[in-house]
Amino acid sequence: MKSMRPERLVRLAIKNLGQYKLRAGLTMLGIIFGVCSVVAMLSVGEGANREIQEKIQRMGSQNILIKSVKVPKEGDAPDSKRSMIAAYGLTYEDAQQFSQYVPNLEASTPMKVLRYDVQYKARKLQTDVIATTPWFLRVQHYRMVRGRFLTSSDMEYGTPVCVIGSRLARILFAGVDPVGKTLNIDRDAYTVVGVIGDIAQGELPTQGELWLAGENQNVYIPLRTYLNKRGDLFVQLSEGGGVFEKIELHELILSIDKQENVTRAVDAARRILRKNHKVEDYSIVVPLELIRQARETRRLFNIVLGSIAAISLIVGGIGIMNIMLATVSERTREIGIRRALGARRSDIVFQFLMETLLLSTSGGVIGLIFGALIPMAITAATGVKTVLTFPAFAIAFSVSVTVSVIFGIYPARRAALMDPIEALRHE
Amino acid sequence: MSVPIVELRSAVKEYVNGSLRVAALRGIDLRIDPGEYAVVMGASGSGKSTLLNLLGCLDHLSSGDYLLGGENISQFSDNQLSEIRSRRIGFIFQSYNLIPQLNVLENIEVPLFYQGIPEAHARTKAIALAERMGLADRLKHKPMELSGGQQQRVAIARSLVCDPLLMLADEPTGNLDTKTGNEILELIDELHAEGKTIVMVTHDDDIAGRAQRVVCFRDGQIISNDWNGAPKP
Ligand SMILES: Nc1ncnc2c1ncn2[C@@H]1O[C@H](COP(=O)(O)OP(=O)(O)O)[C@@H](O)[C@H]1O
Ligand SMILES: [Mg+2]
Secondary structure, three states: OOOOHHHHHHHHHHHHHHHHHHHHHHHHHHHHHHHHHHHHHHHHHHHHHHHHHHHHHHOOOEEEEEEEEOOOOOOOOOOOOOOOEOOOOEOHHHHHHHHHHOOOOOEEEEEEEEEEEEEOEEEEEEEEEEOOOOOOHHHEEEEEEEEOOOOOOOOOOOOEEEEEHHHHHHHHHHOOOOOEEEEEOOOEEEEEEEEOOOOOHOOOOOOOOOOOOOOOEEEEHHHHHHHHOOOOEEEEOOOOOOEEEEEEOOOEEEEEEOHHHHHHHHHHHHHHHHHHHHOOEEEEEEHHHHHHHHHHHHHHHHHHHHEEEEEEEEHHHHHHHHHHHHHHHOOOOHHHHHHHHHOHHHHHHHHHHHHHHHHHHHHHHHHHHHHHHHHHHHHHHOOOOOOOOOOOHHHHHHHHHHHHHHHHHHHHHHHHOOOOOHHHHHO | OOOOOOEEEEEEEEEEEEEEEEEEEEEEEEEEEOOOOOEEEEEOOOOOHHHHHHOOOOOOOEEEEEEEEEEEEOOOOHHHHHHHHHHHHHEEOOOOOOOOOOHHHHHHHHHHHHHOOOOOHHHHHHHHHHHHHOOHOOOOOOHOOOOOHHHHHHHHHHOOOOOOOOEEOOOOOOOOHHHHHHHHHHHHHHHHHOOOEEEEEEHHHHHHHOOOOEEEEEOOOEEEEEOOOOOOO
């Protein structure tokens, strides 16, 4: 049995391709672009996907976020400079009913989100002040950097304490340890008891945006303390005079015990809100649903991407077939000589298939390298997150090699089936 | 009596082109014994190349039998014929038929490549043969860098590399000038003297004079079969 060891075939293929360096290079280019674009697209897509997933996950897949939304009333023309009290949004009554009627509810975290001047000594800054309960920390998965968070005794007694975001700590205290210091929130004095983590731990979604970029610059105070000091009424400054607004709760986070109970809980919360509110002055964000939507979007994205990838790789494969057909017909005489000297049909098939395989694998490897470099360059240049995943590499590479081999079989077979006598006569 | 190298019995070869049938060999009986040097002559189109292709196992007979070294190969498969070509046949062509991208040694090694002989062994053999053909200083040259005579020497070395049972040459000097052609013919004489069995196609009567035996073809039939004037011993 004649047997040709693969490494001899590889060396033969290298020698044969060496005759057509330019042609081989151009053929490889098709594969390189195909593989490279597939890998690059997949990693940009995967980066976007991860980013969304992470951000949603940070909101807590077991949480339901409910927010107050200001709804413009009919007849509330922008030029009517009326000064009146606008009351809207979530109420304590809503919160109370949620606690009572939403099934599998583990915790309900009420929040007031207000903008105030925060001052320590000479430094002053306008920022979000969040009046909430001790549960907040648990629900939002924030990390304490120093000190402690709000406690239930703070809630009970309405103590004037606050926890500040790490960025605010840096800006306002500039190197001084803030714990134990007293700062002013719109003239009310609060003692700092802790510093809370930064962006790595995520932030609450706010109006308009789904999430806030940047570090944690908020101040957290006990809801009870705020209510004792200020109540529910506050002045919204706008052009043409102040408008009094009354919002009992800006946000409410309902934490459900298990993910599979979230849908049922959302339905219950919706029913309660619909009953209590004549206009829809609230919005419900369910991170779990967002995750599902993101998955669906990703599935679509993958289908589109897969089709583009398939097309580009098939185009590459056709390029290979084209070149190999030309090569085979140019080398008809060589085929005749080899057959006369004892090559079997299968030897000829393997010879040409090996040339195809070499073109496609080396093109594939170069494509993978560029496919890895391009996303890195994108990340470096634009800051867009990209993720290189092993499956992306494996899929792009194996598909390109498979496609090329499939397209290489026809030319190779054509070479092998030639009549050796005819082939020898070929000029 | 020794087993003949070639034995053709009522060998017929027909080419079918659509409805047209061309009989290239019309019932040939031919026997060539070990160590014989036979020249095949005849007008163009008389069937010389067809005979050589059949002897070289590049083609099947339409009918009749072909025994090579006593083995009837008429019914052999394509793979079996390939194997015989790589092990038992040495081809020398008019146009040399070297593979352009391979150097001298690599060209000589091709038949061994398809026999699956280890590279080191093949290399030793190829070097010895190239040196014998006077190509010692051309081992790494490509065919394009060689003269016609040198190329034909490479081809002869290649035909010898498998220690063939039968050497076949189709007008090996047809592309060469007289002087170079004579050198090649002398080489072939040498091989004959060593006991090789050789069948050579030629048009040239002078060349035919060198051989021990002349087979003349006309219209696919043997019209004379001389042992240089004398009848077969
Ligand atoms: N592949 C083929 N198809 C059809 N006819 C062929 C083929 N090869 C050879 N012939 C015919 O067979 C006859 C013998 O050809 P050939 O053996 O090449 O002659 P020679 O070598 O003596 O010139 C010629 O008539 C030729 O036309
Ligand atoms: Mg001829």
